[in-house]
Amino acid sequence: MTRPLSGRTALVTGGSRGIGAASAEALAGLGAHVVLTYRTGREAAERVAAACRERDGTAHVLSADLDGAAGADRMLDALEAAVDGVDVVVSNATTAHPRAALAQLETEQLLGKVDADLAVLHRLVRRLTPKMHSRGFGRYVVVSSGHAIGPSAPGMSAYGIGKAALEAMVRYLAAEEGHSGVTVNAVRPGFVRTDTSVGVPEAVRDRMRQAIPAGRLAAADDIAGVVSLLAQPAAGWVNGICLPATGGLNHPVDWPRIVRQEQPGGVS
Template identity: 35%
Template sequence: MTRVAVITGASRGIGAAAAVEFGRLGYAVVVNYHSRRDAADSVVEAVDQAGGKGIAVAGDMRVREDAAGLIRAATENFGRVDTVVCNASTPIKQAAFADMPWEDFATKVTDELAASYHVTQLALPVMRAQRYGRLVYVSSGQAERPGAPGMIGHGSAKAALNTFARYVAYEEGPHGITANVVAPGYVRTDSSAAAGTAQIEAHIAARTPLRRVADPLDVGRVIAMIGSENSGFATGITVPVNGGVTLAP
Protein backbone atom coordinates (compact mmCIF):
# COMPACT_ATOMS: atom_id res chain seq x y z
CA MET A 1 0.00 0.00 0.00
CA THR A 2 1.29 3.47 -0.91
CA ARG A 3 0.70 6.10 1.76
CA VAL A 4 -0.73 9.44 0.59
CA ALA A 5 0.19 12.90 1.91
CA VAL A 6 -1.73 16.08 1.10
CA ILE A 7 0.32 19.22 1.72
CA THR A 8 -1.17 22.69 1.50
CA GLY A 9 1.01 25.53 0.23
CA ALA A 10 3.59 23.07 -1.06
CA SER A 11 4.82 24.97 -4.11
CA ARG A 12 7.48 26.83 -2.13
CA GLY A 13 9.29 27.05 1.19
CA ILE A 14 8.49 24.71 4.06
CA GLY A 15 5.62 22.95 2.27
CA ALA A 16 7.80 22.17 -0.75
CA ALA A 17 10.55 20.74 1.48
CA ALA A 18 8.01 18.59 3.33
CA ALA A 19 6.60 17.32 0.02
CA VAL A 20 10.05 16.13 -1.11
CA GLU A 21 10.66 14.48 2.26
CA PHE A 22 7.40 12.53 1.95
CA GLY A 23 8.55 11.60 -1.57
CA ARG A 24 11.73 10.20 -0.03
CA LEU A 25 9.54 8.07 2.23
CA GLY A 26 7.84 6.67 -0.89
CA TYR A 27 4.55 8.55 -0.43
CA ALA A 28 2.18 9.73 -3.12
CA VAL A 29 2.07 13.49 -2.53
CA VAL A 30 -0.65 15.99 -3.44
CA VAL A 31 1.21 19.28 -3.87
CA ASN A 32 -1.24 22.14 -3.32
CA TYR A 33 -0.43 25.58 -4.67
CA HIS A 34 -2.27 28.88 -4.74
CA SER A 35 -0.96 30.78 -7.75
CA ARG A 36 2.46 29.40 -8.77
CA ARG A 37 1.80 26.41 -11.03
CA ASP A 38 5.39 26.50 -12.31
CA ALA A 39 6.80 26.19 -8.81
CA ALA A 40 4.36 23.37 -7.94
CA ASP A 41 5.39 21.47 -11.09
CA SER A 42 9.05 21.66 -10.02
CA VAL A 43 8.12 20.26 -6.60
CA VAL A 44 6.21 17.41 -8.24
CA GLU A 45 9.33 16.61 -10.28
CA ALA A 46 11.46 16.64 -7.11
CA VAL A 47 8.96 14.35 -5.32
CA ASP A 48 9.12 11.88 -8.23
CA GLN A 49 12.93 12.00 -8.28
CA ALA A 50 13.01 11.37 -4.52
CA GLY A 51 11.08 8.12 -4.99
CA GLY A 52 7.46 9.23 -4.49
CA LYS A 53 4.67 10.17 -6.89
CA GLY A 54 3.53 13.79 -6.97
CA ILE A 55 0.59 15.65 -8.45
CA ALA A 56 -0.02 19.42 -8.35
CA VAL A 57 -3.48 20.69 -7.40
CA ALA A 58 -4.49 24.36 -7.35
CA GLY A 59 -6.62 25.78 -4.57
CA ASP A 60 -7.10 28.55 -2.06
CA MET A 61 -7.28 26.68 1.23
CA ARG A 62 -9.41 29.40 2.80
CA VAL A 63 -12.19 28.33 0.42
CA ARG A 64 -14.09 25.17 1.32
CA GLU A 65 -14.76 24.04 -2.28
CA ASP A 66 -11.04 24.30 -3.06
CA ALA A 67 -10.17 22.25 0.02
CA ALA A 68 -12.76 19.68 -1.10
CA GLY A 69 -11.08 19.57 -4.53
CA LEU A 70 -7.75 18.81 -2.86
CA ILE A 71 -9.09 15.86 -0.86
CA ARG A 72 -10.98 14.63 -3.93
CA ALA A 73 -7.76 14.76 -5.97
CA ALA A 74 -6.07 12.56 -3.35
CA THR A 75 -8.83 9.95 -3.22
CA GLU A 76 -9.46 9.88 -6.98
CA ASN A 77 -5.77 9.60 -7.90
CA PHE A 78 -4.40 7.57 -5.02
CA GLY A 79 -7.37 6.10 -3.11
CA ARG A 80 -6.41 7.32 0.39
CA VAL A 81 -5.54 10.30 2.55
CA ASP A 82 -3.03 9.26 5.20
CA THR A 83 -1.45 12.60 6.05
CA VAL A 84 -2.62 16.18 5.76
CA VAL A 85 -0.11 18.94 6.39
CA CYS A 86 -1.79 22.33 6.90
CA ASN A 87 1.01 24.66 5.94
CA ALA A 88 -0.42 27.26 3.53
CA SER A 89 0.86 30.72 4.34
CA THR A 90 -1.90 33.33 4.58
CA PRO A 91 -1.14 37.06 4.12
CA ILE A 92 0.36 38.96 7.05
CA LYS A 93 -0.30 42.65 7.66
CA GLN A 94 2.27 43.78 10.19
CA ALA A 95 1.31 46.54 12.59
CA ALA A 96 1.60 47.37 16.26
CA PHE A 97 -1.63 46.64 18.11
CA ALA A 98 -2.31 50.33 18.78
CA ASP A 99 -2.36 50.97 15.03
CA MET A 100 -4.00 47.79 13.79
CA PRO A 101 -7.51 48.01 12.35
CA TRP A 102 -9.83 45.30 13.64
CA GLU A 103 -10.52 44.21 10.05
CA ASP A 104 -6.84 43.35 9.44
CA PHE A 105 -6.57 41.44 12.71
CA ALA A 106 -9.83 39.57 12.13
CA THR A 107 -8.88 38.72 8.54
CA LYS A 108 -5.56 37.24 9.60
CA VAL A 109 -7.08 35.09 12.35
CA THR A 110 -9.95 33.95 10.11
CA ASP A 111 -7.70 33.19 7.11
CA GLU A 112 -5.29 31.18 9.24
CA LEU A 113 -8.02 29.06 10.81
CA ALA A 114 -10.02 28.64 7.60
CA ALA A 115 -6.94 27.31 5.82
CA SER A 116 -6.75 24.45 8.34
CA TYR A 117 -10.44 24.06 9.27
CA HIS A 118 -11.87 23.10 5.87
CA VAL A 119 -9.19 20.69 4.72
CA THR A 120 -9.13 18.99 8.13
CA GLN A 121 -12.90 18.55 8.33
CA LEU A 122 -13.06 17.24 4.76
CA ALA A 123 -10.22 14.75 5.29
CA LEU A 124 -11.75 13.25 8.44
CA PRO A 125 -14.34 10.93 6.82
CA VAL A 126 -11.59 9.37 4.68
CA MET A 127 -9.21 9.03 7.62
CA ARG A 128 -11.93 7.65 9.89
CA ALA A 129 -12.84 5.01 7.28
CA GLN A 130 -9.14 4.03 7.15
CA ARG A 131 -8.91 4.19 10.95
CA TYR A 132 -5.63 5.98 10.28
CA GLY A 133 -4.67 9.60 9.86
CA ARG A 134 -1.87 12.05 10.58
CA LEU A 135 -2.73 15.75 10.74
CA VAL A 136 0.14 18.21 11.01
CA TYR A 137 -0.33 21.94 11.51
CA VAL A 138 2.51 24.33 10.73
CA SER A 139 2.35 27.01 13.40
CA SER A 140 5.04 29.36 14.69
CA GLY A 141 7.06 30.03 17.81
CA GLN A 142 5.33 33.41 17.79
CA ALA A 143 2.19 31.67 19.06
CA GLU A 144 3.94 31.33 22.42
CA ARG A 145 5.77 34.61 22.70
CA PRO A 146 6.22 37.77 20.64
CA GLY A 147 9.22 37.35 18.35
CA ALA A 148 9.10 40.59 16.40
CA PRO A 149 7.16 43.83 16.52
CA GLY A 150 4.00 44.02 14.45
CA MET A 151 3.23 40.31 14.56
CA ILE A 152 0.24 40.34 16.94
CA GLY A 153 -2.17 39.17 14.23
CA HIS A 154 0.12 36.35 13.14
CA GLY A 155 0.95 35.25 16.69
CA SER A 156 -2.67 35.30 17.81
CA ALA A 157 -3.75 33.35 14.72
CA LYS A 158 -1.09 30.69 15.28
CA ALA A 159 -2.00 30.42 18.98
CA ALA A 160 -5.59 29.73 17.96
CA LEU A 161 -4.31 27.13 15.48
CA ASN A 162 -2.38 25.35 18.26
CA THR A 163 -5.52 25.09 20.38
CA PHE A 164 -7.57 23.96 17.38
CA ALA A 165 -5.03 21.18 16.76
CA ARG A 166 -5.26 19.97 20.37
CA TYR A 167 -9.06 19.75 20.19
CA VAL A 168 -8.84 17.82 16.93
CA ALA A 169 -6.31 15.46 18.56
CA TYR A 170 -8.64 14.96 21.54
CA GLU A 171 -11.75 14.28 19.46
CA GLU A 172 -10.22 12.22 16.66
CA GLY A 173 -7.83 10.01 18.65
CA PRO A 174 -10.49 7.29 19.08
CA HIS A 175 -10.62 7.04 15.26
CA GLY A 176 -6.90 6.35 14.95
CA ILE A 177 -6.10 9.90 13.90
CA THR A 178 -3.29 11.99 15.39
CA ALA A 179 -3.01 15.79 15.22
CA ASN A 180 0.21 17.61 16.03
CA VAL A 181 1.80 21.01 15.61
CA VAL A 182 5.22 21.84 14.21
CA ALA A 183 6.30 25.29 15.34
CA PRO A 184 9.26 26.78 13.47
CA GLY A 185 11.21 29.81 14.50
CA TYR A 186 12.60 31.99 11.73
CA VAL A 187 13.01 30.02 8.47
CA ARG A 188 14.65 31.40 5.34
CA THR A 189 11.78 31.36 2.79
CA ASP A 190 10.05 33.82 0.44
CA SER A 191 7.72 34.90 3.29
CA SER A 192 10.50 35.65 5.73
CA ALA A 193 12.59 37.33 3.02
CA ALA A 194 9.80 39.90 2.69
CA ALA A 195 10.29 40.81 6.36
CA GLY A 196 13.86 39.73 7.05
CA THR A 197 17.23 41.14 6.15
CA ALA A 198 20.75 39.72 6.39
CA GLN A 199 21.15 41.77 9.57
CA ILE A 200 18.05 40.25 11.17
CA GLU A 201 19.18 36.76 10.21
CA ALA A 202 22.63 37.36 11.70
CA HIS A 203 21.03 38.61 14.91
CA ILE A 204 18.78 35.53 15.19
CA ALA A 205 21.66 33.16 14.35
CA ALA A 206 23.83 34.73 17.06
CA ARG A 207 21.09 34.12 19.69
CA THR A 208 20.45 30.55 18.51
CA PRO A 209 22.40 27.76 20.23
CA LEU A 210 22.84 25.98 16.87
CA ARG A 211 24.21 29.29 15.48
CA ARG A 212 22.26 29.52 12.24
CA VAL A 213 18.74 30.13 11.00
CA ALA A 214 16.63 27.29 9.62
CA ASP A 215 16.21 26.43 5.99
CA PRO A 216 12.94 24.84 4.80
CA LEU A 217 14.39 21.33 4.87
CA ASP A 218 15.06 21.59 8.63
CA VAL A 219 11.32 21.97 9.12
CA GLY A 220 10.22 19.69 6.27
CA ARG A 221 12.10 16.77 7.83
CA VAL A 222 10.37 17.20 11.18
CA ILE A 223 6.97 17.48 9.48
CA ALA A 224 7.65 14.21 7.66
CA MET A 225 8.68 12.56 10.93
CA ILE A 226 5.58 13.71 12.83
CA GLY A 227 3.32 13.09 9.83
CA SER A 228 4.38 9.53 9.07
CA GLU A 229 3.74 6.13 10.63
CA ASN A 230 6.64 6.32 13.08
CA SER A 231 4.88 8.89 15.27
CA GLY A 232 1.77 6.79 15.94
CA PHE A 233 1.49 7.39 19.71
CA ALA A 234 2.31 11.10 19.78
CA THR A 235 -0.74 13.33 19.55
CA GLY A 236 -1.71 16.81 20.69
CA ILE A 237 1.92 17.88 20.93
CA THR A 238 3.78 20.92 19.63
CA VAL A 239 7.29 20.39 18.31
CA PRO A 240 9.43 23.52 18.16
CA VAL A 241 11.97 23.62 15.30
CA ASN A 242 14.09 26.62 16.13
CA GLY A 243 17.68 25.57 16.80
CA GLY A 244 17.06 26.13 20.51
CA VAL A 245 16.51 29.88 20.22
CA THR A 246 13.91 29.87 23.00
CA LEU A 247 16.57 28.59 25.42
CA ALA A 248 18.30 31.96 25.21
CA PRO A 249 17.61 34.31 28.12
Protein backbone atom coordinates in the same frame (compact mmCIF):
# COMPACT_ATOMS: atom_id res chain seq x y z
CA MET B 1 12.84 -2.31 1.91
CA THR B 2 9.33 -0.95 2.47
CA ARG B 3 9.24 2.75 3.14
CA PRO B 4 7.01 3.88 6.03
CA LEU B 5 4.52 5.82 3.91
CA SER B 6 4.32 3.46 0.95
CA GLY B 7 0.72 3.23 -0.23
CA ARG B 8 -0.22 6.41 1.64
CA THR B 9 -1.36 9.72 0.15
CA ALA B 10 -0.12 13.00 1.60
CA LEU B 11 -1.60 16.45 1.01
CA VAL B 12 0.77 19.38 1.46
CA THR B 13 -0.87 22.79 1.25
CA GLY B 14 1.39 25.60 0.12
CA GLY B 15 3.74 23.01 -1.31
CA SER B 16 5.39 24.99 -4.08
CA ARG B 17 8.10 26.66 -1.99
CA GLY B 18 9.81 26.87 1.37
CA ILE B 19 8.77 24.51 4.15
CA GLY B 20 5.89 23.13 2.09
CA ALA B 21 8.12 22.18 -0.83
CA ALA B 22 10.72 20.60 1.44
CA SER B 23 8.00 18.67 3.29
CA ALA B 24 6.53 17.38 0.04
CA GLU B 25 9.91 16.06 -1.05
CA ALA B 26 10.59 14.49 2.36
CA LEU B 27 7.25 12.67 2.36
CA ALA B 28 7.82 11.45 -1.20
CA GLY B 29 11.13 10.05 -0.02
CA LEU B 30 9.20 8.02 2.56
CA GLY B 31 7.07 6.51 -0.19
CA ALA B 32 3.99 8.73 -0.12
CA HIS B 33 2.01 9.84 -3.12
CA VAL B 34 2.13 13.60 -2.65
CA VAL B 35 -0.52 16.09 -3.68
CA LEU B 36 0.80 19.61 -3.29
CA THR B 37 -1.20 22.79 -3.63
CA TYR B 38 -0.08 26.17 -4.86
CA ARG B 39 -1.74 29.56 -5.16
CA THR B 40 0.55 31.17 -7.75
CA GLY B 41 3.55 29.84 -9.63
CA ARG B 42 2.56 26.56 -11.25
CA GLU B 43 6.07 26.13 -12.65
CA ALA B 44 7.55 26.13 -9.15
CA ALA B 45 4.96 23.59 -8.03
CA GLU B 46 5.75 21.35 -10.99
CA ARG B 47 9.45 21.52 -10.12
CA VAL B 48 8.65 20.31 -6.61
CA ALA B 49 6.52 17.50 -8.02
CA ALA B 50 9.41 16.50 -10.29
CA ALA B 51 11.76 16.48 -7.30
CA CYS B 52 9.30 14.21 -5.46
CA ARG B 53 9.40 11.77 -8.37
CA GLU B 54 13.19 11.81 -8.33
CA ARG B 55 12.94 10.44 -4.79
CA ASP B 56 10.98 7.48 -6.16
CA GLY B 57 7.71 9.00 -5.00
CA THR B 58 4.72 10.08 -7.04
CA ALA B 59 3.21 13.55 -7.06
CA HIS B 60 0.86 15.92 -8.73
CA VAL B 61 -0.19 19.52 -8.17
CA LEU B 62 -3.46 21.32 -7.49
CA SER B 63 -4.15 25.01 -7.88
CA ALA B 64 -5.77 26.34 -4.70
CA ASP B 65 -6.39 29.75 -3.20
CA LEU B 66 -6.88 28.81 0.44
CA ASP B 67 -8.43 32.10 1.48
CA GLY B 68 -10.90 30.55 3.91
CA ALA B 69 -13.73 28.05 3.87
CA ALA B 70 -14.77 28.64 0.25
CA GLY B 71 -11.25 28.21 -1.07
CA ALA B 72 -10.74 25.09 1.01
CA ASP B 73 -13.96 23.57 -0.31
CA ARG B 74 -12.94 24.21 -3.92
CA MET B 75 -9.58 22.57 -3.30
CA LEU B 76 -11.16 19.59 -1.55
CA ASP B 77 -13.57 19.04 -4.43
CA ALA B 78 -10.61 18.84 -6.83
CA LEU B 79 -8.67 16.66 -4.41
CA GLU B 80 -11.48 14.14 -3.99
CA ALA B 81 -11.77 13.89 -7.77
CA ALA B 82 -8.07 13.05 -7.99
CA VAL B 83 -7.40 10.66 -5.08
CA ASP B 84 -9.34 8.19 -2.97
CA GLY B 85 -8.70 9.63 0.46
CA VAL B 86 -5.75 11.27 2.18
CA ASP B 87 -3.69 9.72 4.96
CA VAL B 88 -1.35 12.60 5.82
CA VAL B 89 -2.18 16.31 5.83
CA VAL B 90 0.52 18.94 6.16
CA SER B 91 -1.33 22.21 6.71
CA ASN B 92 1.27 24.73 5.66
CA ALA B 93 -0.41 27.32 3.43
CA THR B 94 -1.22 30.62 5.07
CA THR B 95 -3.36 33.58 4.09
CA ALA B 96 -2.22 37.16 3.61
CA HIS B 97 -2.15 39.28 6.74
CA PRO B 98 -1.88 42.99 7.53
CA ARG B 99 1.46 44.00 9.01
CA ALA B 100 0.47 46.30 11.83
CA ALA B 101 0.35 46.53 15.60
CA LEU B 102 -2.88 45.40 17.23
CA ALA B 103 -3.90 48.96 18.10
CA GLN B 104 -3.59 49.88 14.42
CA LEU B 105 -5.64 46.97 13.08
CA GLU B 106 -9.30 47.15 12.30
CA THR B 107 -11.19 44.45 14.16
CA GLU B 108 -12.27 42.97 10.84
CA GLN B 109 -8.65 42.63 9.75
CA LEU B 110 -7.68 40.67 12.85
CA LEU B 111 -10.75 38.45 12.85
CA GLY B 112 -10.49 37.92 9.10
CA LYS B 113 -7.00 36.46 9.45
CA VAL B 114 -7.95 34.17 12.34
CA ASP B 115 -11.17 33.10 10.65
CA ALA B 116 -9.44 32.21 7.38
CA ASP B 117 -6.74 30.12 9.06
CA LEU B 118 -9.15 28.19 11.27
CA ALA B 119 -11.71 27.70 8.50
CA VAL B 120 -9.20 26.04 6.18
CA LEU B 121 -8.00 23.54 8.78
CA HIS B 122 -11.56 22.86 9.95
CA ARG B 123 -12.73 22.14 6.41
CA LEU B 124 -9.81 19.76 5.86
CA VAL B 125 -10.62 17.91 9.06
CA ARG B 126 -14.34 17.61 8.31
CA ARG B 127 -13.84 16.31 4.77
CA LEU B 128 -10.75 14.12 5.13
CA THR B 129 -11.01 12.55 8.59
CA PRO B 130 -13.86 10.07 7.89
CA LYS B 131 -11.74 8.07 5.43
CA MET B 132 -8.83 8.20 7.87
CA HIS B 133 -11.16 6.56 10.40
CA SER B 134 -12.04 3.81 7.95
CA ARG B 135 -8.34 3.08 7.42
CA GLY B 136 -7.46 3.38 11.11
CA PHE B 137 -4.65 5.78 10.27
CA GLY B 138 -4.26 9.51 9.79
CA ARG B 139 -1.76 12.26 10.44
CA TYR B 140 -2.34 16.01 10.61
CA VAL B 141 0.75 18.18 10.92
CA VAL B 142 0.09 21.91 11.21
CA VAL B 143 2.97 24.29 10.51
CA SER B 144 2.77 26.98 13.18
CA SER B 145 5.27 29.74 14.03
CA GLY B 146 7.22 31.16 16.93
CA HIS B 147 5.00 34.23 16.56
CA ALA B 148 2.24 32.12 18.13
CA ILE B 149 3.82 32.46 21.58
CA GLY B 150 5.03 36.03 21.38
CA PRO B 151 6.23 38.79 19.07
CA SER B 152 9.64 38.37 17.46
CA ALA B 153 9.20 41.00 14.75
CA PRO B 154 7.00 44.08 14.39
CA GLY B 155 3.66 43.95 12.64
CA MET B 156 3.07 40.22 13.11
CA SER B 157 0.20 40.36 15.61
CA ALA B 158 -2.57 39.12 13.30
CA TYR B 159 -0.32 36.38 11.94
CA GLY B 160 0.79 35.26 15.40
CA ILE B 161 -2.72 35.27 16.87
CA GLY B 162 -3.93 33.20 13.92
CA LYS B 163 -1.17 30.66 14.53
CA ALA B 164 -1.94 30.56 18.26
CA ALA B 165 -5.57 29.79 17.43
CA LEU B 166 -4.43 26.96 15.17
CA GLU B 167 -2.32 25.51 17.99
CA ALA B 168 -5.38 25.52 20.26
CA MET B 169 -7.33 23.74 17.53
CA VAL B 170 -4.59 21.11 17.32
CA ARG B 171 -4.94 20.31 21.01
CA TYR B 172 -8.73 19.94 20.83
CA LEU B 173 -8.62 17.83 17.67
CA ALA B 174 -5.96 15.56 19.14
CA ALA B 175 -8.09 14.88 22.20
CA GLU B 176 -11.15 14.16 20.08
CA GLU B 177 -9.37 11.94 17.54
CA GLY B 178 -6.88 10.13 19.73
CA HIS B 179 -8.95 6.94 19.88
CA SER B 180 -9.16 6.56 16.10
CA GLY B 181 -5.58 6.17 14.92
CA VAL B 182 -5.57 9.80 13.77
CA THR B 183 -3.00 12.10 15.37
CA VAL B 184 -2.93 15.89 15.23
CA ASN B 185 0.26 17.79 15.97
CA ALA B 186 1.93 21.08 15.14
CA VAL B 187 5.49 22.12 14.40
CA ARG B 188 6.56 25.55 15.60
CA PRO B 189 9.59 26.74 13.63
CA GLY B 190 11.73 29.68 14.56
CA PHE B 191 13.35 31.75 11.83
CA VAL B 192 13.77 29.77 8.60
CA ARG B 193 15.74 30.82 5.52
CA THR B 194 13.13 30.91 2.75
CA ASP B 195 12.17 33.33 0.02
CA THR B 196 9.62 34.91 2.37
CA SER B 197 12.32 35.87 4.88
CA VAL B 198 14.79 37.52 2.51
CA GLY B 199 13.92 40.99 3.83
CA VAL B 200 15.22 40.29 7.34
CA PRO B 201 18.24 42.57 7.91
CA GLU B 202 21.65 40.94 8.10
CA ALA B 203 22.26 42.43 11.55
CA VAL B 204 19.21 40.56 12.83
CA ARG B 205 20.35 37.35 11.13
CA ASP B 206 23.79 37.65 12.74
CA ARG B 207 22.25 38.08 16.18
CA MET B 208 20.06 35.03 15.61
CA ARG B 209 23.06 32.90 14.68
CA GLN B 210 24.80 33.94 17.88
CA ALA B 211 21.80 33.13 20.06
CA ILE B 212 20.67 29.84 18.52
CA PRO B 213 22.48 26.93 20.22
CA ALA B 214 22.84 25.14 16.88
CA GLY B 215 24.91 28.10 15.69
CA ARG B 216 23.13 28.57 12.38
CA LEU B 217 19.83 29.53 10.83
CA ALA B 218 17.33 26.86 9.84
CA ALA B 219 16.75 25.77 6.27
CA ALA B 220 13.40 24.51 5.05
CA ASP B 221 14.76 20.96 5.05
CA ASP B 222 15.34 21.19 8.82
CA ILE B 223 11.64 21.78 9.41
CA ALA B 224 10.58 19.23 6.81
CA GLY B 225 12.52 16.59 8.73
CA VAL B 226 10.39 17.24 11.80
CA VAL B 227 7.19 17.25 9.74
CA SER B 228 8.05 13.90 8.19
CA LEU B 229 8.81 12.39 11.61
CA LEU B 230 5.33 13.27 12.87
CA ALA B 231 3.74 11.92 9.67
CA GLN B 232 5.06 8.39 10.04
CA PRO B 233 3.25 5.41 11.56
CA ALA B 234 6.00 5.15 14.19
CA ALA B 235 4.89 8.53 15.61
CA GLY B 236 1.47 7.22 16.60
CA TRP B 237 2.04 7.84 20.30
CA VAL B 238 2.80 11.53 19.70
CA ASN B 239 -0.45 13.46 19.72
CA GLY B 240 -1.61 16.96 20.58
CA ILE B 241 1.80 18.58 20.85
CA CYS B 242 3.32 21.67 19.33
CA LEU B 243 6.94 20.74 18.74
CA PRO B 244 9.44 23.61 18.67
CA ALA B 245 11.88 23.32 15.77
CA THR B 246 14.28 26.10 16.62
CA GLY B 247 17.78 24.68 16.98
CA GLY B 248 17.42 24.95 20.76
CA LEU B 249 16.15 28.52 21.17
CA ASN B 250 12.71 27.86 22.60
CA HIS B 251 11.33 31.20 23.67
CA PRO B 252 10.04 34.22 21.76
CA VAL B 253 12.68 36.84 21.11
CA ASP B 254 11.99 40.31 19.73
CA TRP B 255 15.02 40.34 17.46
CA PRO B 256 14.75 43.86 16.03
CA ARG B 257 14.46 45.32 19.55
CA ILE B 258 17.54 43.40 20.73
CA VAL B 259 19.61 44.54 17.76
CA ARG B 260 18.57 48.16 18.32
CA GLN B 261 19.56 47.92 21.99
CA GLU B 262 22.97 46.46 21.12
CA GLN B 263 23.83 49.08 18.52
CA PRO B 264 25.59 52.31 19.55
CA GLY B 265 23.05 54.78 20.83
CA GLY B 266 20.46 52.06 21.37
CA VAL B 267 18.19 51.82 24.38
CA SER B 268 19.91 49.98 27.22
